[in-house]
Amino acid sequence: MNDKATRLAQTLKRRHAAERRFQWYGRLSVAFGVACVLFLFTDIISKGYGAFTQTYIDIEVTFDYETLGLTPDSTETDVKAASFNSLFRNTVRAQYPEVTDRRKQRTLYGLYTTDAPIMLRDMVLRDPSVLGTTQQLTIVADDDIDTYYKHSFGQDLGEGGVIGRVNPQQIALVQQLHDQGRIHKKFNTILFTNGDSRDPELAGIKGAIIGSLLTLLVTLMLSFPIAVATAIYLEEFAPKNRLTEFIEVNINNLAAVPSVIFGLLGLAIFINFFGLPRSVPLVGGLVLTLMTLPTIIISSRASIKAVPPSIREAALGMGASKVQMVMHHVLPLAMPGMLTGTIIGMAQALGETAPLLMIGMVAFIVETPAAITDAATVLPVQIYLWADSPERAFVEKTSAAIMILLAFLIFMNSTAVWLRKRLERRW
Amino acid sequence: MAENSKQTMNDTYETTGIPLLKDSKLSVRNVDVFYGDKQAIFDVNLDIGKNQVISMIGPSGCGKSTFLRCLNRMNDTIDICNVTGEIKLEDQNIYDRSIDVVELRARVGMVFQKPNPFPKSIYENVAYGARIHGLTDNKLELDELVESSLKRCGLWKEVKERLLEPATGLSGGQQQRLCIARAIAVNPEVILMDEPCSALDPIATATVEELIHELSQNFTICIVTHSMQQAARVSQRTAYFHLGKLIEVNDTSVVFTNPKHQLTEEYITGRIG
Structure with missing residues (x-):
């Protein structure tokens, strides 16, 4: 009995030490992450505040x-x-x-x-x-x-x-x-009212912001319906067989494809084959749609899966058809998760540069685009262009553009959180 | 016990008691159910009388829930599930190609083990069936239907002040009665209940049992239950299932006082299950 007590005391000591150690690992990781973010923000803000x-x-x-x-x-x-x-x-x-x-x-x-x-x-x-x-x-x-x-x-x-x-x-x-x-x-109102310019004092990001918005609009309009329809079909209607398994594996693979490859694909298909113009938000949106589709499909499927099966049974038991079951019960419950996934996908698309370089959205464009078929550039590409410019004043412009891009990203992510909180009525 | 069941469980078997009736609402003939390669129900023949309560009892995994779910084709939702044989609802084979499950389920309603109200308001829950089947012409009729359905379930007085509040805010027993109200709002001919009281406390159980008793005036009810007392209290007939086979069917009083089959006796005296 005594033996047991001493053995227990020994293991307890070890277990407590392990627990404390593990907690410290966690704290250190969090501290490291926070420090990195703080460093990034102070660096960018201290460099870029002057541009305002x-x-x-x-x-x-x-x-x-x-x-x-x-x-x-x-x-x-x-x-x-x-x-x-x-x-x-x-x-x-x-x-x-x-x-x-x-x-x-x-x-x-x-x-x-x-x-x-x-x-x-x-x-x-x-x-x-x-x-x-x-x-x-x-x-x-x-x-x-x-x-x-x-x-x-x-x-x-x-x-x-x-x-x-x-x-x-x-x-x-x-x-x-x-x-x-x-x-x-x-x-500095010029920063927000002008397009790009070779003269730093006249260069603004209005063109890039509008270009980004138009590109994202195309992306959203295409990727959200396609992804939601795909997710619903695969989860609720498709038979579980080799073919659907193959499709599923490929969707997951698609999510891991480097984005620059989507750019090459867009160049080959949309521009060379279909003859769409270069440097336009339409093509940019199409390419980013390909890129964000897997993200939205995967998160939509996860949120459809999370809808309790008892709700589906209740609807079917009442004599609802499968489409009614999905539209009346599954979709409203899965919507917050789908929207979160969509906004995260959009945020990803907003920050994407590489595929857009491939389809020519890296051009120097002074005019603000008015339609999705006008030549345009986007925020991250604008940052890339300015970072590449020799004039010293572009250094702070670059940082300012990064701040604006980050502001958009933070805004989108907090919208996602807000939407989820708002719609997620677990009642 | 294992030896005993071996002796009585041959591949061909005959159900003891009175499985067939003259005047039946549902008649089940030679029904086998398979989950993939595994057979879950073996050659069941059973008639269910009109405006009767029949309870299905048996040890866990005996197939009683599976059998119940055959009666409104809820098993269709499971890909690997395959049903053979014939189930007639008033001379119409419900597994016939011409039958639409939507129509069938409007005639054969179901109440599940766990209360599963929709995450919508109380009103919307009850009105849902009428809405999708287009049973009412206007809002007034729908209001009346909701009220009468809730009244029949004895829930009206408790919820009339809060019809637009979420149904999930109700207690477990109230939720289950709401699910019953939801089921009867489409005025089905048969109501299937899969252990409707297993998630409820004794007081809520008593209320639901009383409700089942009242509903049996107008509806044919099939209830799966683990509680033999409940079967004895609410049902006129009782069917005993064992390992996918329908062993004995008879008047409830006969099954519980004078079981003919050895397995039934062992189960109701507490030696199996």
Whole structure:
């Protein structure tokens, strides 16, 4: 008896130690995961927060008929051909009469975005009545000036007197503008209202967001009905035989196929065989449909399986046909799980890059797509493109785009959780 | 005991007692049931009288539930299950090709072992059968049907204030009575009950038994039960199954007081099962 007690005490000690050890493994894993996520988020946010503000410079522009070579009777065509370049340069030069050196004058123009003359022209095209008047304008600063003003302005210059790509003359000019109160930071609306651009200060992700939404729309419209129908048929109607087993194995295999292969498949089938245009959300959506189908089918089947058989028996026992049983009882109970699977599949599709590169959605596209057959790019591809660009200002743009993509993903995942909580009425 | 059963369990056997009736609602002839290669029911012949309660008793795995599920073709849902023989519901073979199971199940309702109300409101549960079979013309008729069905099950007073609340919020006994109300709302001719009280406490059981007794005025009821007391209380006839064979059928009083077959006697005296 005593022997038993001591033996028991020994094993108990060992068992407790094992339990404690195991719990610590778990805690360490969780801590590691949390640390990784925190590191990722702090890194991205610290790099990218700057992109949400933009430096602007105030300037007074007189839309002088003479400089533009226009008259009050000029037509739109005349306005389009007018020399807004000279107007802009003259205006800028006039502010610094002391600068006569041509190269230094070029530096002056370079404070502003290269698109400044085009902006002036567009202004006149929108509202011809500004011609002949003097307007107080706010123009986006050049990306180098922007980066300097946001991150390094006011810092002690080192020995070389150069910070980043900004030279001492520019620094002095910025200081002067700052003292005049003409240079200031504002929330960066351009990021959300513009398409892509070679100039970082003018580059926005609107095109990519719309492209992503259109692509996801196509994906959702195709994959959800197809996947749900497949899942219901395989679970409730299909006989269990070799063929359905074969199909089942293949669906599971499909889920494990690398996404880039779906891109090649899409290129071969949709573009080369069916002749659909390249770079369009329609093809992107078709490819992502192929990719997300297995995910949604598998989760839908799991949630159909989870519906208690007693409910099916109750319905059949009442004389419901099989379709009625599925539509009235199985589907409503399985729907939360199906929707969760769908949203997770969609989130996966939203973050997918490789297959879209294969079908040409990696093109440089400035216009915002208006239809699923317009050339477009998507958020992750936009991130890829910006990360690849040499301009320094694109670094923070890249991080900002990642933040926006992550925001979309978090939004979608929390919608999935909310939907599940909302619909999952276990009563 | 094993030797005893060997002596009486030949491949051809005859059911003791009175399996056949003159005037029957359901007549079962030469029914065999197979699950794949395994035979679960052996050559059962049985008549079930109109507006009678017949109870089926027997040890676990004797095939009584399987047999019950043949009567409204619930076995169709099991792929490997195969039924041969003939089951006639008023001169119509229910396994005939021309018979639609939907129609059959509207005529032969079923109540299951575990209360299985739909995860919908009490009202929707009772109204469901009428809705899918299109039995009522308008909302008013449907309301009346729901009310009368619940009243017949003695549930009306308990739930009339909460018809739109979830049915799963009811107690086990109430849920089972709701399932019975749901079954009788489509006005079936036969009601099959598969151990309807096995998940209920004694008080709820008594209520359901009383209900079965009342329903037998209008419906033919087949009940599978593990409780011999219950069989004795609710049924007019009792059928004893053993290893897939129908051993003895007779008036309930005869089966319990004076069983003719040795296996029946052993079972009701507690030596088998």
